[in-house]
Amino acid sequence: EDKVVQSPLSLVVHEGDTVTLNCSYEVTNFRSLLWYKQEKKAPTFLFMLTSSGIEKKSGRLSSILDKKELFSILNITATQTGDSAVYLCAVEAGTSYDKVIFGPGTSLSVIP
Amino acid sequence: GAGVSQSPSNKVTEKGKDVELRCDPISGHTALYWYRQSLGQGLEFLIYFQGNSAPDKSGLPSDRFSAERTGGSVSTLTIQRTQQEDSAVYLCASSLTGAQPQHFGDGTRLSIL
Numbered sequence: 774e775d776k777v778v779q780s781p782l783s784l785v786v787h788e789g790d791t792v793t794l795n796c797s798y799e800v801t802n803f804r805s806l807l808w809y810k811q812e813k814k815a816p817t818f819l820f821m822l823t824s825s826g827i828e829k830k831s832g833r834l835s836s837i838l839d840k841k842e843l844f845s846i847l848n849i850t851a852t853q854t855g856d857s858a859v860y861l862c863a864v865e866a867g868t869s870y871d872k873v874i875f876g877p878g879t880s881l882s883v884i885p
Numbered sequence: 886g887a888g889v890s891q892s893p894s895n896k897v898t899e900k901g902k903d904v905e906l907r908c909d910p911i912s913g914h915t916a917l918y919w920y921r922q923s924l925g926q927g928l929e930f931l932i933y934f935q936g937n938s939a940p941d942k943s944g945l946p947s948d949r950f951s952a953e954r955t956g957g958s959v960s961t962l963t964i965q966r967t968q969q970e971d972s973a974v975y976l977c978a979s980s981l982t983g984a985q986p987q988h989f990g991d992g993t994r995l996s997i998l
Contacts, residue, residue, distance in 0.1 A: 779927075807986055815889075815976070815989035816928075861927060865985050872941060873918065873987070877927035 775800040777864050777876035785882045790852050794879045796862030797844040806838055806845050809861040811878070816861055819847070852883045887911060889990035891977050897996045900969060906962045906993045910979030917960050918978045918987060919952060928976065934960060964995075972997045 780795045796806065805823045809816035820829045822838035822845060829836050833852075838845045849856055859878040866872050890909040898904055910917050919931040930944040934954045945951070949967075954960040964971055974994050978987035 805985055809986075809989075814991040817989070818986040821985055863928075872933070873930065873985070875920070875928040875930070880925075 775864075775866055775872070775874050777862055777874050779860075779862050779876035779879050781879060782877060783880040783882075785884060786852055788852060788854060788883055788885055790883075791848065791850045792852060792881065794847040794849075794860050794862075794881070795844065796846070796876055798862075798864045798874075798876075799843065800864050800866035800874060802866050803840065804865040804867070807863045807865065807873075808836055808845075808847050809863065811859045811861055812857075819860075849881075852881075854883050854885060857881060857883045889977055889979050889988050891975075891990035891993050893993055894991065895994045895996075897998065898967060899998050901966055903963065903965045904967055904995065906964075906975050906977075906995070908960045908962070908977030908979075908990060910958065910960070910977070911988055912958075913981065914979035914988070915957060915982050916980045916987075917954060918980075919960070919962050920976045920978070921946075921973045922976055922992070923973045931962070931975075967995075967997045969997045971995060 777798045807821050808819040820836045825840040833850045836847045859880050861878045862876040864874050892907045917934040920928040932952045933941045936957045937954050949965045952962045974992040976992045978989045980987045
């Protein structure tokens with residue numbers, strides 16, 4: 774059965790800290806891995822990764838994929854209170870149609 | 886706005902009633918997804934539409950759940966004879982031709998009394 778696992782499930786840090794969120798997966802016919810940020814309502818897209826070893830970067834956030842070891846990390850440097858959210862990892866898999874499996878999410882709280 | 890629109894934003898109903906949730910995707914997006922998110926949990930896949938067809942209905946929790954999409958646009962998720970365990974946020978997302986990423990609506994918060 775396809776599955777996506779995230780760790781830690783929750784994390785509390787102080788402003789300015791650097792955090793690393795983990796996502797591992799076991800799926801059939803991997804196509805891409807995506808990270809979303811969910812604050813109060815709708816998840817918003819952060820990154821889409823399809824190739825191993827190529828870092829995607831946006832401001833203080835960055836992410837990389839390892840297709841051999843079947844995992845991805847999301848790094849946030851110099852955290853701010855506005856980074857507090859649930860970070861969702863999702864894997865797109867399948868052949869004839871799109872199947873997207875979400876992990877349970879990591880709840881990040883950044884305290885002043 | 887040009888985003889995914891869901892209605893109602895909140896729904897409170899009594900156990901045993903039927904409910905209908907609506908999703909209006911981004912114009913031109915052929916792929917549409919429904920998810921359920923219980924408190925503190927990740928997203929549980931329910932159903933996926935490509936156009937008006939649903940090739941994957943495996944995520945629907947029971948036969949009380951059904952979904953349809955007409956005209957390749959608006960979709961409705963219907964829950965019959967609601968149970969308390971149906972209480973959750975129901976999220977809809979759309980994407981262009983099934984390519985990622987998905988664009989999410991704000992969800993419908995369903996509460997069954």
